[in-house]
Amino acid sequence: MKHRLFTFALAASTFLNCQAATVSKTPLPNKLWYNKPAYAFEESLPLGNGKLGALVYGGANNDSIQLNDITLWTGVPVNPDEGGEAYKWISKIREALFKEDYKTADSLQHYVQGHNSEFYQPLGMINIIDCNQGEFTDYYRELNLDKSLATVQFKRNGIQYTKEYFASHPDKMIAIKLSASQKRAINSDISLTSLIPHQVKASRGQITMTGHVLGDEANSTHYCAMLHVKNTDGQVWADDSVLHLKDVSEAIIYLVNETSYNGFDKHPVKEGAPYIERVSDDAWHLANFTYDEFKQRHIADYRKLFDRVSLNLKGAKFDASRPTDQQLLAYSDNHESNPYLEQLYFQYGRYLLISSSRTKGVPANLQGLWAPALRSPWRGNYTININLEENYWPAEVANLSELVAPVDGLVEGLSVTGRHNAQHFYGIDKGWCAGHNTDAWAMSNPVGTGNESPQWSNWAMGGAWLVExxxxHYDYTRDTEYLRNTAYPLMKGAADFLLAWLIPDPHNPNELITAPCTSPEADYITDKGYRGSSFYGGTADLAIIRELFKNTIKGAKALGIDSDYQQQLQAALNRLRPYHIGKRGNLMEWYHDWDDQDWHHRHQSHLLGLYPFHQISVAKTPELAAAATKTLEIKGDNSTGWSTGWRINLWARLHRADKAYQIYRKLLTYVSPEVYKDSKHHSGGTYPNLFDAHPPFQIDGNFGGTAGVCEMLMQCDGETMNLLPALPQEWQAGEIRGLKARGNYGVSLAWNKGKLTQATITSKNEGNLTILYNGKQKILTFKAGETKTIR
Incomplete structure (x- = not known):
């Protein structure tokens, strides 16, 4: 393994040196920067160590740092008996559907609904009040993606004040350094508070905050945060809940936090984690290193992940004259060319994933881990009809495989609760399933509480999609032990449920369909004018099942097991109702060729087979690819942020570089923070701090955009690799280093005048790979650990 990595690194270095003439020779800094403090959440700068998160507002007079802990959720483990005998309604719903009585079917779906998810909660807020008098000038605020560091600088009374912030994964804390250009110039009050129930006490250079999330104290996750101040000189004293700093030259603030969350199946009080002991250990650890040592440990840990991939586009220049928000506004409103902003956005998605996805069993949620509100939009939960899946689209291809591990734990939890869900809500005793939403407790039941629309509440396919x-992760790493011990058993459990859930099509018994089903969050209009959600034989359902069965068969073959089961899956696969093309030339979403209630709807679940799956392609299924193209044309280009991120990838799969780039630019539409109520800049797009705007903030659009850049530059199904398949005309020259491809390939590319000039491909495994580039086709045969170069 060491030899292979060394070989690849050497090849990549040589590759970059050879191609330097086409792009900037000096690596550009990956920085977001601003000339004023943040007023709104969407202007703040996010830091995270995968568990603790911070949003830096950077005020000169009052510096607020919003805090989050990704394990801080309301609620307790799910009730395994929820649903009771709700499954008895399934046969009645099917009966109504097959009589084409969709109104009755929609009404009966309410009997097959359970509780809604729990809420993700904010941890607290650090406030650092500057007690010095006088106006501030020369303000500067920065987020350095290369080092995962935030910095704030300003002058007051001729003295320059500097604050530096980072969130350390190896040392489980958030650090803030206060310094000044003049000795004993720091005079500040430091406090710690929270929106959730809490108690605070300050003493001897430390503030301790304890409390619990909203809800009954005896049935809630508890937490303990400790803030510690180290000063070089001057005085630090406590007054109730505030620490006062007087005549200090330099001060270091450390924040540690632990919660009683102990896994999806452990009561947070009765079986809670020993959070008091753990946070005490975290605090004691702070004496082991200096601030500079902690900082270097943090940067080294972070860069092991971030530095794996670099993107450099010709014409990209770091703009030191206009802050990032002004660049984004000009790019959006004035249609400026800004390749630097385009490559910065790509790397920002990688940065956000590193910062929010390093906690076992608790992946990045709808807001990553940055949620300031007591009740976050959509509860801050996991929506698994697209959004959580989209969070992880860039993880493998953008060379951040380890960050998928939190999803493993969540899916393992869903496989446990999902068995009860399958029995009580669907009457199926084999396998497991999950619905539209989940949370830290691995809730798997259909949501809606019996009162909400089946449009989003009644859906059984979330687990089957998420397990993909x-x-x-296996397909990119070819880690057989991971497949054997983790992925395959969970895939098989999801497939078991679906084998039992599929039924013969009443119009064509030789084909298998699902009933009831919905197409997530979308409605149809029947030929009789009824607007509904529930139907049968949905394209999205069948695409998910087709992909799961196909890959479960591949997994079994790779492991050399379950030959009879492979045949059972293949037999069902052969009977799945195929894709159909509608009267408008579009890919049909519904069983019948009905109209969409909203032809421009943000969801495009029936296009799953195009992306992220590999069922529809320009080369192998041209008629279906044409229908997918027509579907996207009908939908148009305006949508929410996350949907726009998805559409970049869909157009890239269709090899439509023009549309993929156009939609990428659309994703970078400037959106004003919510508090400003700017109706001109209120759409799907990007906030001043580059957070994705649904609106409001929803992080999956960031990740969809990052994946979309990869998809424009390289596509691979493990057997065929297409280089620059959707290269925008605007990116005439450039290079990308360190991508990963299915089959466990490492890929670096350089291009000039729109043509590939060099590709370096490294394979861990023996095998053949077909390469498509510049209108050519080449078959490469690899030995394990071998690197090959194409020019």
Whole structure:
């Protein structure tokens, strides 16, 4: 393994030196920067160590740092008996559907609904009040993606004040350094508070905050945060809940936090984690290193991940004259060319994933881990009809495989609760399933509480789609032990449920369909004018099942097991109702050729087979690819942020570089923070701090955009690799280093005048790979650990 990595690194270095003439010779800094403090959440700068998160507002007079802990959720483990005999309604719903009585079917779906997810909660807020008098000038605020460091600088009374912030994964803390250009110039009050129930006490250079999330104290996750101040000189004293700093030259603030969350199946009080002991250990650890040592440990840990991939586009220049928000506004409103902003956005997605996805069993949620509100939009939960899956689209291809591990734990939890869900809500005793939403407790039941629309509440396919994230991890790494011990058993459990859930099509008994089903969050209009959600034989359902069965068969073959089961899956696969093309030339979403209630709807679940799956392609299924193209044309280009991120990838798969780039630019539409109520800049797009705007903030669009850049530059199904398949005309020259491809390939590319000039491909495994580039086709045969170069 060491030899292979060394070989690849050497090849990549040579590759970059050879191609330097086409792009900037000096690596550009990956920085977001601003000339004023943040007023709104969407202007703040996010830091995270995968568990603790911070949003830096950077005020000169009052510096607020919003805090989050990704394990801080309301609720307790799910009730395994929820649903009771709700499954008895399934046969009645099917009966109504097959009589084409969709109104009755929609109404009966309410009997097959359970509780809604729990809420993700904010941890607290650090406030650092500057007690010095006088106006501030020369303000500067920065987020350095290369080092995962935030910095704030300003002058007051001729003295320059500097604050530096980072969130350390190896040392489990958030650090803030206060310094000044003049000795004993720091005079500040430091406090710690929270929106959730809490108690605070300050003493001897430390503030301790304890409390619990909203809800009954006896049935809630508890937490303990400790803030510690180290000063070089001057005075630090406590007054109730505030620490006062007087005449200090330099001060270091450390924040540690632990919660009683102990896994999806452990009561947070009765079986809670020993959070008081753990946070005490975290605090004691702070004496082991200096601030500079902690900082270097943090940067080294972070860069092991971030530095794996670099993107450099011709014409990219770091703009030191206009802050990032002004660049984004000009790019959006004035249609400026800004390749630097385009490559910065790509790397920002990688940065956000590193910062929010390093906690076992608790992946990045709808807001990553940055949620300031007591009740976050959509509860801050995991929506698994697209959004959580989209969070992890860039993980493998952008060379951040380890960050998928939190999804493993969540899916393992869903496989446990999902068995009860399958029995009580669907009457199926084999396998497991999950619905539209989940949370830290691995809730798997259909949501809606019996009162909400089946449009989003009644859906059984969430687990089957999410488990494909685990398959992707195997497919990119070819880690057989991971497949054997983690991915395959969970895939098989999901497939078991679906084998029992599929039924013969009443119009064509030789084909298998699902009933009831919905197409996530979308409605149809029947030929009789009824607007509904529930139907049968949905394209999205069948695409998910087709992908799961196909990959489960591949997994079994790779492991050399379950030959009879492979045949059972293949027999069902052969009977799945195929794709159909509608009267408008579009790919049909519904069983019948009905109209969409909203032809421009943000969801495009019936296009799953195009992306992220590999069922529809320009080369192998041209008629279906044409229908997918027509579907996207009908939908148009305006949508929410996360949907726009998805559409970049869909157009890239269709090899439409023009549309993929156009939609990428659309994703970088400037959106004003919510508090400003700017109706001109209120759409799907990007906030001033480059957070994705649904609106409001929803992080999956960031990740969809990062994946979309990869998809424009390289596509691979493990057997065929297409280089620059959707290269925008605007990116005439450039290079990308360190991508990963299915089959466990490392890929670096350089191009000039729109043509590939060099590709370096490294394979861990023996095998053949077909390469498509510049209108050519070449078959490469690899030995394990071998690197090959194409020019």
């Amino acid at each position: 994230t685990l398959w992707d």
